[in-house]
Amino acid sequence: MANENIVELKGVCVSFDGEKVLDGLDLEIKDKEFITLLGASGCGKTTTLRLIAGFLDPDSGEVIFEGKKFNGVPAYKRQVNTIFQRYALFEHLNVFENVAFGLRVKKLPEAEIKKTVSDMLSLVNLEGFEKRRITTLSGGQQQRVAIARAIANKPRVLLLDEPLAALDLKLRKDMQKELRNIQQQLGITFVFVTHDQEEALTMSDRVVVMDKGKIQQVGTPKDIYNEPKNAFVADFIGESNIVDGVMDKDFTATFSGHTFECLDKGFEPGEAVDVVVRPEDVDIVSKEKGMLTGTVTSVAFLGVHYEIIVDIGGFKWMIQTTDECAVGDRVGLYIEPDAIHIMKKSEYSGLYGDYSSYSEEMDHLSENSEEEE
Amino acid sequence: MNKKSFGSRLVAAPYLVWAAIFVIVPLLMMAYFAFTNESGAFTLANISEIGRYKKAFGVSILYAIIATAITLVISYPMAYFMTKMKVSSQRMIMIIVMLPMWMNFLIRTYSWISILANTGLINTFLQSVGLPKLKLINTPGAVILGMVYDFIPYMILPIYSVMSKIDNSLLEAAQDLGSNGPSRLRRVIIPLSMPGVISGITMVFVPSVSTFYISQKLGGNKNWLIGDAIEYLFGMGPDYYNVASALSLVLMVMILLCLAVMSRFTDDDEGGVIV
Numbered sequence: 230m231a232n233e234n235i236v237e238l239k240g241v242c243v244s245f246d247g248e249k250v251l252d253g254l255d256l257e258i259k260d261k262e263f264i265t266l267l268g269a270s271g272c273g274k275t276t277t278l279r280l281i282a283g284f285l286d287p288d289s290g291e292v293i294f295e296g297k298k299f300n301g302v303p304a305y306k307r308q309v310n311t312i313f314q315r316y317a318l319f320e321h322l323n324v325f326e327n328v329a330f331g332l333r334v335k336k337l338p339e340a341e342i343k344k345t346v347s348d349m350l351s352l353v354n355l356e357g358f359e360k361r362r363i364t365t366l367s368g369g370q371q372q373r374v375a376i377a378r379a380i381a382n383k384p385r386v387l388l389l390d391e392p393l394a395a396l397d398l399k400l401r402k403d404m405q406k407e408l409r410n411i412q413q414q415l416g417i418t419f420v421f422v423t424h425d426q427e428e429a430l431t432m433s434d435r436v437v438v439m440d441k442g443k444i445q446q447v448g449t450p451k452d453i454y455n456e457p458k459n460a461f462v463a464d465f466i467g468e469s470n471i472v473d474g475v476m477d478k479d480f481t482a483t484f485s486g487h488t489f490e491c492l493d494k495g496f497e498p499g500e501a502v503d504v505v506v507r508p509e510d511v512d513i514v515s516k517e518k519g520m521l522t523g524t525v526t527s528v529a530f531l532g533v534h535y536e537i538i539v540d541i542g543g544f545k546w547m548i549q550t551t552d553e554c555a556v557g558d559r560v561g562l563y564i565e566p567d568a569i570h571i572m573k574k575s576e577y578s579g580l581y582g583d584y585s586s587y588s589e590e591m592d593h594l595s596e597n598s599e600e601e602e
Numbered sequence: 603m604n605k606k607s608f609g610s611r612l613v614a615a616p617y618l619v620w621a622a623i624f625v626i627v628p629l630l631m632m633a634y635f636a637f638t639n640e641s642g643a644f645t646l647a648n649i650s651e652i653g654r655y656k657k658a659f660g661v662s663i664l665y666a667i668i669a670t671a672i673t674l675v676i677s678y679p680m681a682y683f684m685t686k687m688k689v690s691s692q693r694m695i696m697i698i699v700m701l702p703m704w705m706n707f708l709i710r711t712y713s714w715i716s717i718l719a720n721t722g723l724i725n726t727f728l729q730s731v732g733l734p735k736l737k738l739i740n741t742p743g744a745v746i747l748g749m750v751y752d753f754i755p756y757m758i759l760p761i762y763s764v765m766s767k768i769d770n771s772l773l774e775a776a777q778d779l780g781s782n783g784p785s786r787l788r789r790v791i792i793p794l795s796m797p798g799v800i801s802g803i804t805m806v807f808v809p810s811v812s813t814f815y816i817s818q819k820l821g822g823n824k825n826w827l828i829g830d831a832i833e834y835l836f837g838m839g840p841d842y843y844n845v846a847s848a849l850s851l852v853l854m855v856m857i858l859l860c861l862a863v864m865s866r867f868t869d870d871d872e873g874g875v876i877v
Contacts, residue, residue, distance in 0.1 A: 282774075282778060283777075284774055284777070284778075303777070303782075304774070304777040304778050305777045305778070305779075305780045305781055305782050306780075309778075310778055310779065311774070311775070311778045313771050313774070313775060314771075315769075315771060317769065317771040317772050317774065317775035318775075319772060319775075319776075319790065319794075320794075321793040321794055321796075322793075330776070330779050330781075330789070331779035331780050331781075333789075334779060334780040334781045334785055334789070335780060378775075378779070379778075379779075382779060382780065
């Protein structure tokens, strides 16, 4: 049962006003898994969710639910429930009636409704809130009502559209754990949408990285982090140095003017590739012992480690190290074979991975995240 | 703090003066006239006179209720379908709804005379196709039609504006929870558009119950409304100001009572939009 696909998307295309939002998307969602669609805004992740929910039909391709074609089946007939980004709670109803909404629509007996609602409210730790008005609840409480309302209908699949985006950091962390617990407790499939890579990695069984209406990679959080398929995934998930290289033969690659031993194989001899080295996987050594040598151009102390930028032949590497360096130092870099990950060239090659503009990028990012929280 | 509130009081002063002169003083004068006789002595005689106008009161309320109900039945679906249209079409219909409001109220009512009259548009047409003439003008129906026609924008506008603000994600949420079209209408759209309905009803009922011009032009002399009585009495000269004021006062109290009852329906502490 566990390996059965509950939802399948086959060659799904969607365009709005002539603009392709989803471009031939194929995705299989397994029963009872926690799968996360991860991508920047506009990558098509919410559109994918709306396809499964039934708010949208694809221009071409198939949406399959438990082996049956679902195209054209309206949302209210699908055994799928959604938690909306802004919760979409009914302000004209109190907490009890919000949670009971779907049950009342189904015209279940009053006693059953009462029991289900109180079970759901205790599941989300909102006992005693039955009579409260929605407007008197905090964001976190509203979030819980939205969860209770959706799962009260016992959906086979729960769709979550960036449900934590509006919460502050602390609450978000708590809710991440709680959602994960609820998912395991109920044993239903969760399809979670987020732009937050950390959230995706900590919560999911599998992560679907999306960009430009296409799936870039599907895999477990570990796979995605350790074996990114292309420069986009490598850059989007965590920090990466992505340099041009050549695969001389199996287990040997040359980049930045040095030939390295690595663990990758299966490329044409002499094939041009993208090489990913994570900043935490580089050791700083004396310049005599280094495989590569470069000049430190910036040092930032982050508590756990230093984040230094090293210029190697014009390409700026980011390195996380506990060794103290000073700007202007000549240092050597030592890279273990298992720290090197080789990727095929893609449309994203050369777009990411250099930290020349690093400081500005960082400022920009931190400003944004402050605004959000 | 004090300085600031003095400043804001200063800014508000013209409005207070305006409100005093044009709202409070007339109301006090009306109350004064209602409870005094021609020589200015206190009396309840004017109030007891009102018994003679029972029928006009009854007819006014009845017509106003019917007119309000008809306007609501027309406006609600119209507002609903408007919100489903393209934005450009919504604007277009909005203009069409508002357009008559830019024309003089008297002219609009007069034009109905030429449509409904015995020799008017409709009857001329009926005759030309060999059908018998209908008695349209000077009937209760004509009066109610006039009310509906004149006041319908005041129903459509508030309902439309409340309805168009209903977040689409709420409808999607309802759909997501298993609600089909009619169920969404009943469980989400109608409850959430109630504030608009309430203010629409208020804005149509109040002018309908107190109108006089429509009934005179379209209802002949047979469909006397309370507004006509008040207008007639004031027209008779200062001797009748007292009774007329008493009638106005009672009408006003009645309207306020209606509003109070209506606002009960919007039990919302924040959402109660009563114009």
